[in-house]
Each structure stands twice: as structure tokens, then as C-alpha cells.
Amino acid sequence: MVTRSRTVLAALVLLGSVGDAAAAEPPSAQGPAQSCHNPDALGVSRTIEVGGAPELGLKTYPRTLDLRDHEVVLTFDDGPWGPTTPDVLAALAAQCVKATFFLIGRNAQAHPELVRREVAEGHTVGHHTFDHPGVTLRNMSAEAGIEDIEHGMRVDDRAAGDEPWTGTPRVPFFRYPGFGDSPGSLAWLKARGVAVFGADLWASDWIPMTPDAELDLLMGRLRGAGRGIILLHDIKRQTADMLPRFLSALKAEGFHVVRIVPGGTATPTRDAPAGWSSETDRTLAHLWPKARAEIRAEARPVAPRAAAPAGDAAAGLKPSVE
Template sequence: MAAVSLADVALADVAPPSACGPDALGTARVMAVGGGIRVGTKSYPDTLALADREVVLTFDDGPWPATTPAVLDALARECVKATFFLIGENAEARPALARRIVAEGHTVGHHTWSHPILTKIATADALAEIERGMAADDRASYGAAAAPRVPFFRFPGFADTPALLEELARRNVAVFGADLWASDWRQMTPEAELDLVMLRLRDAGRGIVLFHDTKRHTAEMMPAFLRALKAAGYRVVHIVPERIGPERIPAQTIPGRPVY
């Protein structure tokens, strides 16, 4: 995949740490990501062009009433922006939470309508599942279905197929894997999850990090995790869709190496 230039969106678009207090982690910069790319070394050869100790925080499977608000509260206290890959049926059932995610400046990506493993169903049915999820996410988040408004998608279980990847690329949809994950689908204490994620971050040095905002231990861990990022000198990068027109700012992809 050809690399193109990397640039920041105007820093005025980023809430400074001082908005939350001088010790807040904050969001260091915004990266505009173009459609059609595939990133995340758990699944693909390339990843986003992040500097050392830069991380992109992503959350799957929400919104969930018992846990997503606590995750959002923790992010708000630290002026941190993240990307939430929503399940369509969850967004449709809880539009107020989807709207809160958008209102607080986070990015809404897509994670199908009902979280099936798409490799187990026919391509036409898989595409219908993706389209239904995107439309539901957009209706819940913005009040109307778009095309989608944010063309970011993550496969449930990272289970893609060549046909689905080709079709999403044709539609200019960016596909996100991850560079490392919290393994928070396993039951563990918040303390154990924090130790695991920070160990993996130390090994990786940077990357797209996958959490699930549906997991109570992740929600309970999040305040301590954000403080640990600050203490260790990590910086948060917020991903958004690229601008269209003369101000278009695409993201760069770089070859990655598999990490945890």
C-alpha cells in the first residue's frame, strides 16, 4: 500500500490538557485517515504512522449502558479522544449513548449490526450486515443514515475475506485491525488488565490499542490506565476521517511488525 504524506489537523481542534487541568493526559494530535486503507498489524502488514509512544485508543461492541458511560467519564476527565466501533443493534437500542459519544468529540466507527463472524456467512449477507450496522450507527449518532458519515470499519473477530476487503476498499471504507489489545474478553481484575496492557505497550512502543467498552473491568481500569499513559510519556492520537477537497489531509501508513 503506497504511503502518502502525514500531517496534523489544526491543533485548535484538539482540547488542550489545560482544559482539564495541568496534569491531564490530553489529546496530542488528530490524524486524518483516508478510506480504503487496512491498518493494524494483528491482521495486516501496515499500520498508522505513529511516532514512538503514540497510541490510538479504540473501543469495540458498545454502546453499553452499564459500562460505556464510565469509559466516557474517564476519557472526559483526561481530555482524551478515542474511536468507538459500535454494534448497530446496540446503538439503535441506546441512541442517547451514541449521541453522547459524538457530542464529546469521539469518532464513531462501525462493527456490523449484530457482531456475527462474517467468514461464516455468504458475502452478500455479510455486506448486508455491515450496511445495516453502519446505517443504524449513523441514525443513532446523528439522527440520519449517511453513506456512512465516518467510513471506518472493524471486522468482528478480525474475520475478513478477500471479497469483503475488496468491496470495502471500493466503497472507500478504512478497515481497522489493531496493533495490540487488552485481551479484555477474558475475565480479569482491572489491576491485571492494566499490568497486561502497559507491558504490551512497553514492548510495542506505539500502536492502535483495542479495548471493549462493554467490559466492566475495562471501564474500572480506564482512569488508572490513562494516568499510567501520562506517567510513562505516551501521547494520544485521535483518528478522524480525512478532509475532502483542497484541505484534504491523508494519513500515512507504514509497514508494521506483529505485536501482542
């Protein structure tokens, strides 16, 4: 049973070059996408190499990837998860689309076969801490946060088949749980050349809704934004069921999927519009004092981890729709 404090803390999720040189290419030109046998597939329009350890995503940072109009990057958090991740991978494969998966270490440890499948199918596999703490790393000590980050990277890479751990992740991409970063952990990541990803828009798939409602919500937001890094969760059944129609809608409305991979050079970015402010900062400033008071008042044991997939989307929150 999710306590009141965990429900509040879970709401933190709401916070929630090759790229320039490569003109739009047919799916068959994109490496692993050569195996696609669907001539009408959405595919991957181009690949962007991300290097230089940037901090990206307008929900948290004042810059994002320099995407063209009607370009999107698909990202999935909190997996892998046995009941849903295979369906997400099947939907992506049917449309020859590549995505980025930010893994929770203990889920990767439980499902290494799915991590290896993601890698084998040409997806980018990044990191999302080992334990996805109930509070964000912003409210932990730098030492504890860094330990959780590095532990997750080590376990993710082991699940992907990389041994031994060298101290550097195979894919230097990271996303903070709830987008709650901290100066100490940001400095640690930058020193190791790790890019930090927020998001530009989200599917709000932590809110229980039908796949049809999620599709309408996401496409409405995407039409308004015109482009961006999209946050979804591959542990959510409604998202797995929605995804085939979402990919079809992207193609029908002229959107193009961009694949992101690690690269050695600084990545071109697009600055936030005038008057920008961090939605992460605003939300955390509002939620954390209340959550901290509830934590002090409720000294209840945490539910067994095996009961549900780790992550924001498993915590049962019901925030208002953006």
C-alpha cells in the same frame, strides 16, 4: 448459557496529511478538547486524518498507522452499553482524551443517547456490523456479510442523529468482528472509501481478570510494542474500572494519545517488520474447522439477545493470555 461452539467462536476476537503536518500540540489546540479544565490532563497530542480506505493493524494486515514512538490510538469495540460506556466516557473526559468507538448496530439502536454523547464529546464513532455474528464474516457469504455491515452503519448513523441514510456512513471506519474479513466485503468497503481497522495490540479484556491485572498486562504489552492501535471493549466492567489508571500510566510513562478522524487523502502507513504474518489468518485456520464441527453437532437455540450486550467480549471466552 454459552454453548461450546460459541465459546470457540468467541475466541476469534483474539485475532484479537494532517497527522504529519500537525506537530505535537497541547490539548487546548484540539477542537473539542478546548473545554478541558484539567491542566495536568493527558490530552490529545495530534490528530491524524485517515483517508484512502486503508486496511490497518498489524494483527491482521501488513501495515498500520505511521505512529511515532510512544504514540497510541485508543479504540473501543462492542458498545454502547448502559452500565459501562458512561464510565468509559467519564474517564476519557477527565483526561481530555479522544477515542474511537466501533459500534454494534443493535447496541447503538438500544442506546442512541450514548451514541449521541460520544459524538458530542468529540469521539470518533465507527462501525462493527449490526449483529456481531457468532461466526466471522470470513465464513459467511459475501451478500450476508455486506448486509450486516451496511445494516449496522445505517443504524449507527440513525442513532447518531443523521437522517436520512445516504448509503455512505458519516464516519467511514469499520472493524470486523473477530478481525475475520472476506474478499467480497473488503472490496465493497474499499469501493465506498471505508477504512478497515484491525489492531496492533489488545488489552485481552474478554478474559475475566481484575482491573489491576488488566492494567499490568496492557502496560507490559505497550512497553514492548512502543506504540500502536489498542483494542479495548467499553462493555467490560473491568476495563471501565481500569481506564482511569491506564490513562494516568500513559501520561506518567511519556505516551501520547493520537486522535483519528476521517480525511480525504491517503494516510501515511508503516509497514510490518520483516517476517510478518497475519495472526488472524493463523488463528482462524486453527479454530474454524473445530468450530464448524461443533456447530454441526450442536443445534441449540441462541440465547435471547437482551440477556447480555452483543459482542465478542460478552461471550464468556477464556483464551490463553498472549
